[in-house]
Amino acid sequence: MEAKKQPLIITDKDRMRSWSRSVRSQGKTIALVPTMGYLHQGHISLVKEAHKHANLIVVSIYVNPGQFSPSEDLSTYPSDFHGDILKLMSIPDGVDVVFHPHNLYDYRTDNKNKNDIVNCTDSRDDCKNLKVEGVVSCVEEKGTGHETWVRVERLEKGLCGNSRPVFFRGVATIVTKLFNIVEPDFAVFGKKDYQQWRIIQRMVRDLDFSIRIIGSEVMRDSDGLAMSSRNVHLSPEEREKALSMNRSLLKAKSCAEKGQINCIELRDLVIQAINEAGGKIDYAEIVDQETLEAAEEIRSSVVFCVAAWFGKVRLIDNVEINI
Amino acid sequence: MEAKKQPLIITDKDRMRSWSRSVRSQGKTIALVPTMGYLHQGHISLVKEAHKHANLIVVSIYVNPGQFSPSEDLSTYPSDFHGDILKLMSIPDGVDVVFHPHNLYDYRTDNKNKNDIVNCTDSRDDCKNLKVEGVVSCVEEKGTGHETWVRVERLEKGLCGNSRPVFFRGVATIVTKLFNIVEPDFAVFGKKDYQQWRIIQRMVRDLDFSIRIIGSEVMRDSDGLAMSSRNVHLSPEEREKALSMNRSLLKAKSCAEKGQINCIELRDLVIQAINEAGGKIDYAEIVDQETLEAAEEIRSSVVFCVAAWFGKVRLIDNVEINI
The missing domain is CATH 3.30.1300.10 (Pantoate-beta-alanine ligase, C-terminal domain)
Incomplete structure (x- = not known):
């Protein structure tokens, strides 16, 4: 029986970038598979797709508060980090790195590890103070906190953009951050999130990222339900x-x-x-x-x-x- | 008399990135000085500052239509590319590359070299068709044209943001594009454009660019007028x-x-x-x-x-x- 590959788990963004630069300087290519964890066979298929393109695979597991509005399900979004690692280890050739940062919106250098993420619940009232011109996420948006957002202005409208006004702003921004931290050659997105996939493709073109975006087909359970x-x-x-x-x-x-x-x-x-x-x-x-x-x-x-x-x-x- | 250094002039973005990756793989550091050309002693001081930090200097010369509204002075913005090169050659140690792209918003691969930049003049009427929810630049904003913009949402308001609503959106976006094309270690901005400098600093922090932003002091003529x-x-x-x-x-x-x-x-x-x-x-x-x-x-x-x-x-x- 083949020994299963243990991924390196990296939580620090500087260490993540150092790893990438080190392996790329040896001529290796990297594919990033961004996820919010609680992995299922849909995610596994993204990793398998990634193996077709690159030498090394980084899976990021990070529930991004920037793409949730206070009325959405950030607080109940499922997670199972230990189970995720086991699932990734079960893939042939596994993955090389799991990037699992604590908070990508905390820019303080005092190492006090405070939390800039507002505790979003199902009640809008808890986040009233965050409202900035009608757009509001579960990241604190005031003072010297995070304030830079990437907008794909036409594609982000319509479809899911109608009922989720901060969603694609948050997705495009966190993907930009992950691209700048991981510096991959490829990134794989599922076509189940079709609008998201098209938005990331357009963003990469418009911002001149040197990253090839791979769209991976929808995975379904045997009854036909798209995996989520x-x-x-x-x-x-x-x-x-x-x-x-x-x-x-x-x-x-x-x-x-x-x-x-x-x-x-x-x-x-x-x-x-x-x-x-x-x-x-x-x-x-x-x-x-x-x-x-x-x-x-x-x-x-x-x-x-x-x-x-x-x-x-x-x-x-x-x-x-x-x- | 010392021979003056001739900069390499690069117009193609893929060639620009290849050059950067090649010299960085040899352990060299790069500082980018983004300009819109028509260089004066203020720009020269930015290059001299850049020499304090990096091994190699890239000066970009590109009048960015994305930061001009149709009523502004894109069509009359002064230019003198030949004079600019002579000025850069007069700097001790000169510069290594002048990146001078034709159109950073043309994503077509058919090499027909068409022009997506709308011919902006002093008349608002000429660009009426570009209006998108009150925000309008001299880049065509429809169909499959450019649509991704980086917004530094609090800092872009106020001061110059009041009278120039597309300006900082355009600046943050073109700087992101230049960062992704040139992949520098440092970038130098003049503190004459104080709000711009702060916006770029914040953007680099918020989007996790691995680039150090250097602010360079205001240069003045002998009568005290800030150079522009x-x-x-x-x-x-x-x-x-x-x-x-x-x-x-x-x-x-x-x-x-x-x-x-x-x-x-x-x-x-x-x-x-x-x-x-x-x-x-x-x-x-x-x-x-x-x-x-x-x-x-x-x-x-x-x-x-x-x-x-x-x-x-x-x-x-x-x-x-x-x-």
């Missing part, structure tokens, strides 16, 4: 209802491939199926794969993106329709 | 009027050092002097050196920042008051 760390919060009944997302998306794709190009009709099909299953639609949109602008008719390659609530859990899914 | 590429547009009479900025700032500093801590009184002194000289005040603010928040009384180290119009030329100046 949030699935753990679904009751068996909610999980059954949530299957309506993938099923109706596949039906719409099939209709489109048979010639139905009217997006209103296709959207109605999906909306009705999810409603009937007992889900609550956030959005169901057919958009251009690159600009994410809404399509009226399918005349070029599009992606059908859906977000819906099942109980207290908000899930997303999508299918590409290539013509 | 825009000074060339001043008539002799306007130049005489513009001297009121530095003179009144020094007077205010002297008053503060003698115990006058009331900022309203100190501001009135400067506003009155510039008005009487025939200048038109944009702002005159006494602010905290780090947060740039307005001070009512001078109880810690502050900076007195002024912007004013003399004819069609807008100039800025500042003095630090350290107590």
Whole structure:
């Protein structure tokens, strides 16, 4: 039996960068797989994809407060660091480094290890003081605290951007930070988070990062549900209802491939199926794969993106329709 | 007579990055001095400062359309590339590379060398189509064009941010791009553009760039006028009027050092002097050196920042008051 590879666990950003520079100076390439932990087979597939491109793999595990608004589920986001390490060790060739920082928004040099992250809960009231012109995250936004945000101004609007106004600002910013700390050659993102993947691609182009972004296909459980760390919060009944997302998306794709190009009709099909299953639609949109602008008719390659609530859990899914 | 050093002139960003990676792999350090050209002794002082820190010096010369609004002076911004090279060659030890890209917002790979920069003139009408939620620059902001902007959300407000709403967004973004292309160890900014210097410092901290930002003191002509590429547009009479900025700032500093801590009184002194000289005040603010928040009384180290119009030329100046 082959010995499993123990990843090096790095928590300090300077040490992380030193490691990267050291191995890159030896001609090795690095792929970064950014995650928020509570890993599942979707994440494992990202690591396997990363192995196709680079010599060495860094997985970051960091629940980023900058992409949560105070009303979202930062405080209940699941975590299991020990289990994550075991899962990463079970992958053939494993991973080389797990970057697991404590707080990437604490810039004090006094080593007192204080916490700039506001304790966000489900109550908006707790974070009232953070409101800055309508945009508010779970990072303290005042005084000499963090204040630099990367905005991908058109792609961040629409789809998930409508109901999660700080989300993509927070994602683009933390990914920029991770890129500057890890200095990878490649980074792998799941196409389950389709808008996120396109935003990071655009950001890398627009800011001239020398990093190739790899999009990895959606991983699904055997029943078709797209894998997500949030699935753990679904009751068996909610999980059954949530299957309506993938099923109706596949039906719409099939209709489109048979010639139905009217997006209103296709959207109605999906909306009705999810409603009937007992889900609550956030959005169901057919958009251009690159600009994410809404399509009226399918005349070029599009992606059908859906977000819906099942109980207290908000899930997303999508299918590409290539013509 | 010592032979003057000819800088290597690089226009392609991939070639620029290759050069940097090659010299850094040999253990050399690089300092970047970002400029928009039409160099004067202020820029030369930045290069001399850069020589104190790094082995090799890269000066970028690029008039960045992203930091100009359509009503500003992009089309009349002075340039003299040949003269700039001669000036850089006259510096002891010269510079190693002049990075002079054509268009850092053109991401097409078809090599047709088209131009995504809108032809901005003094008329707002020409750029009406670019308006995106009140923020508009001389870069085309639609379709698959550039859309990623770095915002330093608190520091970019106030002072020059009031009258130039796209300016600091454009500066932070182009500096991010230059950092990602040149990959320097140091970057030198003039403290004449005090708010810009603080914004870049904060951005580097918040986005975890591994680059040390050096602030270089304001350079002045013998009459006290802060050096600026825009000074060339001043008539002799306007130049005489513009001297009121530095003179009144020094007077205010002297008053503060003698115990006058009331900022309203100190501001009135400067506003009155510039008005009487025939200048038109944009702002005159006494602010905290780090947060740039307005001070009512001078109880810690502050900076007195002024912007004013003399004819069609807008100039800025500042003095630090350290107590």
